[in-house]
Every structure is written in C-alpha cells, then in structure tokens.
C-alpha cells in the first residue's frame with residue numbers, strides 16, 4: 081500500500097515533475113523559467129503533494145521515488161498572500177488533496193502574517209471556484225479578457241484572514257466565514 085501523500089515545500093529535485101504536472105493541468109502552463117525562478121524569488125513559496133510510486137515497500141522509499149501529484153505556488157508580499165497556481169493530477173482529484181494543499185498554503189501564510197488572500201480564476205472554472213468558496217473566498221471583481229490563450233475573463237476572489245479566520249479553520253467550519 082502506498083503511504084499517505086506528503087505535503088511539503090518544493091525542492092529543485094521536484095522541478096521537472098512540477099513543470100510536467102502544470103503542463104498536464106493547464107492550457108496556459110507556466111514556462112519552465114517561471115517555476116525555476118520561484119527558487120530565487122524571496123516572496124514565492126511553492127508546496128507540492130508527493131506520493132510514493134513504489135507499491136508495497138514503503139520502507140525503501142526515498143525522495144527520488146516520489147511522484148508529484150499536486151502543486152501550489154503563492155507569493156507573500158507584505159501582508160497579502162496571492163495564490164499563483166494550484167493543480168492536482170487528474171488521477172488524484174476529488175480526494176481532498178487540493179483542499180489540503182490550499183489549507184497548508186493559507187496556514188503558512190497566516191503564520192507569516194498574511195491578512196488577506198487574493199486569487200484570479202477562470203470564469204468557466206467552477207470546480208476551482210467551489211474549492212475557494214469552501215475556504216471562505218468571495219467574488220470581489222472581474223478582469224475582462226485576462227487569459228491570453230482564449231481571452232477568457234478572470235474572476236477575482238479574496239478573503240480576509242487573521243486570528244478569527246484561523247479559529248474558523250481550526251473549528252468545525254460551520255457557518256460561512
């Protein structure tokens with residue numbers, strides 16, 4: 081049996097796998113140089129979901145036998161956390177990994193002093209919008225023809241975060257944030 085997927089910070093050894101996952105997940109993936117550049121950007125934080133590809137022998141698993149099945153890239157600028165991109169490999173979707181990744185990124189941002197989280201999402205991407213709504217994000221605007229590949233509009237979503245938000249995250253999350 082595979083061990084539980086591990087959510088951890090991206091390392092250089094993960095770079096090719098993250099680029100491949102991004103290309104599989106988006107019609108407008110980031111160029112390799114953008115992912116590489118995240119390691120030099122002091123505002124950038126990248127998280128990955130890694131799982132072992134070795135069946136039945138978890139005691140022998142090393143980082144090099146891991147498969148990258150999710151990635152989240154964010155920027156923290158002063159007290160604003162911006163979600164740059166999030167993706168889960170198609171074979172592993174609807175298992176809670178996207179939510180776990182997003183929560184990890186938001187909690188880490190909160191620990192570093194974030195007070196608000198922003199993102200853009202394609203107007204047609206309702207599954208991602210549902211995910212963000214589950215974390216209390218609200219639609220706060222639109223950017224017309226934001227995406228260059230098909231000129232699709234972006235929906236801007238945002239949520240304030242802070243001590244109260246952390247209590248909501250830690251609690252049963254009843255009620256809407």
Ligand SMILES: CC(C)(COP(=O)(O)OP(=O)(O)OC[C@H]1O[C@@H](n2cnc3c(N)ncnc32)[C@H](O)[C@@H]1OP(=O)(O)O)[C@@H](O)C(=O)NCCC(=O)NCCS
Pocket residue numbers: 105106165166167168169172173174175176177178179180200201202205206207208210211212214
């Ligand atoms: C968006 C994405 C990251 C979600 O990852 P995931 O691991 O499947 O998400 P989770 O299983 O954690 O789902 C969490 C919640 O998000 C919502 N959601 C996720 N996928 C959904 C879908 N296909 N339809 C409707 N709601 C969906 C649901 O509210 C879900 O909760 P539920 O399963 O209890 O109903 C994934 O679909 C993906 O990689 N998509 C392609 C890349 C992309 O569009 N990224 C977003 C860019 S803004």
